Amino acid sequence: MITVTGAEKLLFLRVGEEQSAQEKFFGYLQWTREGLGKFTFAIVLWVTHQLMINLIKKAPDFWSWRNGVFRFFSHAKNVISAREVEAIRFGLINTELENFNSDNDYFLPIEDLQRLIQQIEQQSEIKDAKLASLYTTLANIYKQRLNRGEAQDYQQELDLAIKYTYKALELQKELRLEENIATRLNNLAYLYESQGRYSEAEPLYIQALALWRQLLADEHLDVATCLNNLAGLYESQGRYGEAEPLYIQALALWRQLLGNEHPSVATSLNNLALLYYSQGRYSEAEPLYIQALDICEQQLGVNHPNTVTVRENLVDLRDRLPPA
Template sequence: MGTKPLESVSHDETDKVYDDLIVTIEAKGRSLSLLVAVCDDLTYRESIIADYERELQPSFRSYQVTLNPNEPSLRAAIAELVQRETYLQEGGKAVITATGIERLYGVKLGETRSQQEIFFGYLQWTREAFREFPYAIVVWVTNPILSNLVRKAPDFWSWREGVFRFVSHKSIVVPRQDWEPIRQVLQDREWCGWDEHTEDLPIEDVKALIAQAQQQPDTNKTTLATLYFSLGKIYYNRLERGKSSDYQAEQRQGIEYLQQAAALQEELGLGEQLATTLSYLAFLYYSQGRYEAAEPLYLEALALRKKLLGEEHPDVATSLNNLAALYESQGRYEAAEPLFLEALALREKLLGEEHPHVASSLNNLAELYESQGRYEAAEPLYLEALELCKKLLGEEHPHVASSLNNLAALYESQGRYEAAEPLYLEALELRKKLLGEEHPDVATSLNNLAGLYSSQGRYEAAEPLYLEALELCKKLLGEEHPDVATSLNNLGLLYSSQGRYEAAEPLYLEALELCKKLLGEEHPDVATSLNNLAGLYSSQGRYKAAEPLYLEALELWKKLLGEEHPHTQTVRGNFRYLIEQAVQNGKAGKLSAHPVTQRIVKEMESER
């Protein structure tokens, strides 16, 4: 998912943040005060700096330092300033504003570490040296930089006096992570520490750089690994955002380049980078339904991070979360739960109980409990995550909409439709307000609300929402995208529930073909489509047409998730019901000689 533009914010809220910043500076006087100010609009940022420098006069003198990209040390920049200024040496009251961090590159070709990595390293390892600066230091960052600051310089972060978020009156850019209900997996989008700078590089430009580097015998292998990784990441982002021109081909390309990056990183001993690459690669395998290929990569990434960063590090928590989410998707709930719990406890310890990543972990654990039908355990976690999001991010934020959606999905699973509906509606309206009428998250909310109405038998209310969601997906993501297949399946299910079989069949067929084309023959979404189409034929008494579809779906689920997974059990139950109906209606002769079919037929005939 991409960044979310156009979130409106009131002048009163902005003024309060500004006032809080002034009060905090004045309260500390002649002592160290590390303040983090966040703003993505650089013009707006400059006006805020000018305002507080003017307002703090004459009590405080104002100074500014800009980080040197070639030596991005905040401590060194301030020390150089102090050496030049007698007033500072004499202990005068001052506010020092630090800028230029947003200009540091996340990827630096030909270097072992990027400018950002060097900057975060300096912050982490020179924290104690800031004690010699008895001033208010306002460090200006963007939202993407802030996300990495928390993760890569936790010691420095722990010393912060406050975080002050300034939102332009016209727009805001927020981190890419989002929390969706149980229909999506691996929701911790922050887990790889992804760099925001390379994602917009044109594919052909990166390919040209790779070709040039490959032709030069003296090319630094680290540079080549960085290029491979960057291109693999670009393909991943295109797939996630619905920008791929050929979904399956770009999936394969992303995997290919990440594999090449991983091979070089392993050869060069770049352990931390390798862990990140393996996490990307595992997720792409997961998106193909190749769980057996994803698991060892997640395990290796986790082991690398523990070895290099220690048992207690935010990256270790995200690796635990990734592995747990994979196990959850496979129905391996007993293996997933302790990992989710460990990730939650680690985040609470390292980041504090009030942190967005903690809210994410609460959502993940709640989702697991919901998948197990442990609704009483899930509800308080969803509620806590929702309240935490509201407290940290404000009432109007995309993450709040997602948390509302999660809680509504839980209530729907429990049949508490009256409790679910207002939450789905609130999430939909919030997404429309924050993200605009035409956004993939809006399509998701439309589908969710339509699904609720369909569950209640309110088909006339559900149909226009499903149709709107389908058209929105096609417009935003293109005619050939997995989300389009999901929308087709949803609409087909609605028509099937209404007995409108002639309208449902072409939708199911189109969804099935689209899943096979985009995701391959052996993917969970293909199994779901096979089951749905078979159910339609079963409802029509077309047992001969339904039987092979159920058998194919059953074998696919068994292969992907095992005999005991709930999806496998559901299809097995559907298949037995089909045979039961055929036997009762004297149509057993219409069924094939498949051994599984005939075994069940004989069991049922013997029971009569």
């Protein structure tokens, strides 16, 4: 048996070439099929769904010789959907992808996304807000892939999320886009925190919080989010005394801005309860879990993942309480 792997790493974009690496591969399969047919053993190609669709189109004779197609499902994937790049459609003008179909779930291999950005960078005569938006979208795509468990190489895509968040941040500073700067600072801090790089994350959260307060005053959802994120960072480091007032401020803001029954209020209640639980302050944590569970059941339903999480937290807490 001959096993062929790695085809998903072949580049999809031409970027000035007559044929892309993928197209050359399909051409070899199509025009050497007679020679391949002389092998006395099986040839097994491992391909993604997107590659299979292109193979059917570009190497139809080779495809017609198949003896079988076996499908294996994995949450990790190397392609992104057209919907994920819809926000940067403006950046695809004058590229080979400018007229794409937004319903294509297998639009672009993730490796080619970087090459596309590099191509746009080279074509951009001046650095402007559109280029910053490109960097932001690319960073968000990597971040979302990490959160959804789709990254095939977690560390590599985490590093790329940081790289493009930083690029967006530096350009937005240059262009004095202050509100966008605060968002990028917060996102970069989150990515550093996910790597355990707490000393690098902390000053970024603090800068983002100060900037949002300056731009938006204290009564804004972004301020509440950053307070919550900074509190979570302190909690991860065991700095409970510094985390508690920030969680309390975030909870008060969400209640003020969203009302007492909003799911974000439930999340905030759960976060504060977890902090108290970590300190052994069970009697203070229990009523917060109860409030959070009541909101989740009413607003999200009894089987929603958030509801299940809060319920499990409450059960775990009650197992630790002394008998009444």
